[in-house]
Amino acid sequence: xxxxxxxxxxxxxxxxxxxxxxxxxxxxxxxxxxxxxxxxxxxxxxxxxxxxxxxxxxxxxxxxxxxxxxxxxxxxxxxxxxxxxxxxxxxxxxxxxxxxxxxxxxxxxxxxxxxxxxxxxxxxxxxxxxxxxxxxxxxxxxxxxxxxxxxxxxxxxxxxxxxxxxxxxxxxxxxxxxxxxxxxxxxxxxxxxxxxxxxxxxxxxxxxxxxxxxxxxxxxxxxxxxxxxxxxxxxxxxxxxxxxxxxxxxxxxxxxxxxxxxxxxxxxxxxxxxxxxxxxxxxxxxxxxxxxxxxxxxxxxxxxxxxxxxxxxxx
Ligand code: T6T
Numbered sequence: 001x002x003x004x005x006x007x008x009x010x011x012x013x014x015x016x017x018x019x020x021x022x023x024x025x026x027x028x029x030x031x032x033x034x035x036x037x038x039x040x041x042x043x044x045x046x047x048x049x050x051x052x053x054x055x056x057x058x059x060x061x062x063x064x065x066x067x068x069x070x071x072x073x074x075x076x077x078x079x080x081x082x083x084x085x086x087x088x089x090x091x092x093x094x095x096x097x098x099x100x101x102x103x104x105x106x107x108x109x110x111x112x113x114x115x116x117x118x119x120x121x122x123x124x125x126x127x128x129x130x131x132x133x134x135x136x137x138x139x140x141x142x143x144x145x146x147x148x149x150x151x152x153x154x155x156x157x158x159x160x161x162x163x164x165x166x167x168x169x170x171x172x173x174x175x176x177x178x179x180x181x182x183x184x185x186x187x188x189x190x191x192x193x194x195x196x197x198x199x200x201x202x203x204x205x206x207x208x209x210x211x212x213x214x215x216x217x218x219x220x221x222x223x224x225x226x227x228x229x230x231x232x233x234x235x236x237x238x239x240x241x242x243x244x245x246x247x248x249x250x251x252x253x254x255x256x257x258x259x260x261x262x263x264x265x266x267x268x269x270x271x272x273x274x275x276x277x278x279x280x281x282x283x284x285x286x287x288x289x290x291x292x293x294x295x296x297x298x299x300x301x302x303x304x305x306x307x308x309x310x311x312x313x314x315x
Contacts, residue, residue, distance in 0.1 A: 025109050027086040027282050030060045030275060033076055035091045035117065036193070037064035040247040040311035041220055041267050042091070045115060047315035048268030049089060052275040060275065061085075068160065068193040070097035077101050087111040087278035089271070094162040095120045111281040115274040116267070118164045127277035129291045131265045133165045136295050137172025137218070140242045141180075143261045143297050144214045147240040151182035152213025155205050157222040159193045166218040169244060173216050186212070195225030202229025212239050220245040223262075227253045246298065246310050254300055264309035266294040 032049050034042035046062050053060035063080050065072035073093045078101065080088060088110050092098035099121045106112050106124050114128040122128075144154060156173055159166045170188050177183050186209060191198035198221060206212055206229075215230075217223035223243025227250075230236050236258050243250060246264035253259040270293050280287045298306045 025084045025086045028058055029083075029085040030058050030087045030089060030278050031080045031083075031085045032060060032062045032115070032271065032274070033073065033080060033088060033090040034062065034064045034115075035073070035093050036068040037066055039220065040313055041116075041245055041265070043313060043315070044311045045091075045267040045271035045274075047271070047312060049115075049271030049275050050315060051268075052272035056275065056279050058275065058279060065093070068093050068163075070094040073098065074101045077105060081105050081108055081110065084108065085110060086282045087113060089113045089115045089274040089278060091116040092119050092164070093117065093160075095164045095167075096162065099124065111278055113274045113278045113281070115270050116165060120164075126281050126287050127274075127289055127291065129270045129273045129277065129293060130165060131270075131295045132292050133168035134172035136244060136263050136265075137169035137174075137216075138176040139172075139295070139297055140169065140216045140244065140261075140263055141173045141176035143263075144216055144240060144242045145177070145180050145183060147242070147260050148183070148213040150180050153184045153186050153209050153211060154214040154216065155186045155201075155209075155212060156188040156216045156218065157198050157201055157226055158188050158190050158218045159222055161190060166244075169218045170216075173218075183213075191222045191225055193219070193221045195221045195228065198222045198225025199229035199232065202226050203233060206233050206235060206239075214240040214242070217241065217243040219243075220247045220250065223259065224249050224253070227258045231258060248311070248313055251303070251310050254298065254303055257300065260299065262298045264296050264298055264306065264311075266309070267311060269293045 112125045114125040118128045158170045189201045217226045241259045242261045244263045246262045
């Protein structure tokens with residue numbers, strides 16, 4: 001409706017009292033499209049984005065796919081485009097497959113900001129806000145190496161190939177682990193962002209490598225599932241586990257000693273900064289192309305001091 005009115009170039013008052021610009025977009029409306037619905041990392045991102053949007057006088061809506069998959073995210077994006085928001089904050093679920101759909105939104109005059117994940121094509125988004133994921137993978141390798149006394153076989157459980165963030169974490173880990181001559185990498189296995197698949201990977205790996213010393217799980221689903229796999233195999237504490245993210249379940253696992261370290265990100269900060277950059281772009285102010293947000297390794301010993309990094313299930 002707003003788009004149809006604006007197509008004739010009329011200045012109209014859109015929902016929430018905002019004014020459509022000549023490009024036909026609602027310059028006061030932003031939409032956040034996370035990687036998947038109902039997941040603590042993205043819920044925390046949404047909370048940060050919402051707070052910042054209200055502070056700056058923008059209306060923010062969230063539309064999320066039910067699956068972490070480009071095939072599921074594309075129709076969500078297409079639906080959002082039809083309403084012509086001024087800006088879209090998106091976490092692309094695939095670094096290549098999401099390029100065309102996102103470019104179409106850009107070509108429709110919508111300001112594109114990448115939050116967390118990014119496209120390989122850096123010409124589409126105006127700004128990308130994320131953790132330094134490669135460094136996060138290196139940090140995971142150093143943390144795991146210490147936990148296993150610098151020796152033994154280690155496994156990486158990654159989510160989905162083509163996810164910019166987790167691919168960078170796995171790469172950072174594999175590169176850093178080469179500095180430890182007595183650590184052998186068993187390579188990377190993918191759990192498709194399904195915790196149950198991560199648990200099965202652990203079961204199968206332990207059957208083939210009973211001497212498995214450590215696991216790096218590159219995100220929430222892989223870390224939650226790996227913890228379940230170790231619990232099922234009665235290997236808790238014997239096989240050391242370092243996982244990215246800090247969902248409520250991961251924090252429980254850390255407290256229980258199922259997981260030895262978590263690399264927590266700042267999803268709320270990513271969301272808030274995403275809104276800042278979208279607002280800057282819409283207001284004709286300078287936009288920063290790449291912004292890095294905080295990341296911290298948390299162990300049982302310092303978990304209370306770092307509780308501000310724990311992710312939320314609701315705002
Ligand atoms: O680890 C986060 C996010 O950074 C990554 O891009 C995808 O997985 C998460 O959302 C956690 O599930």
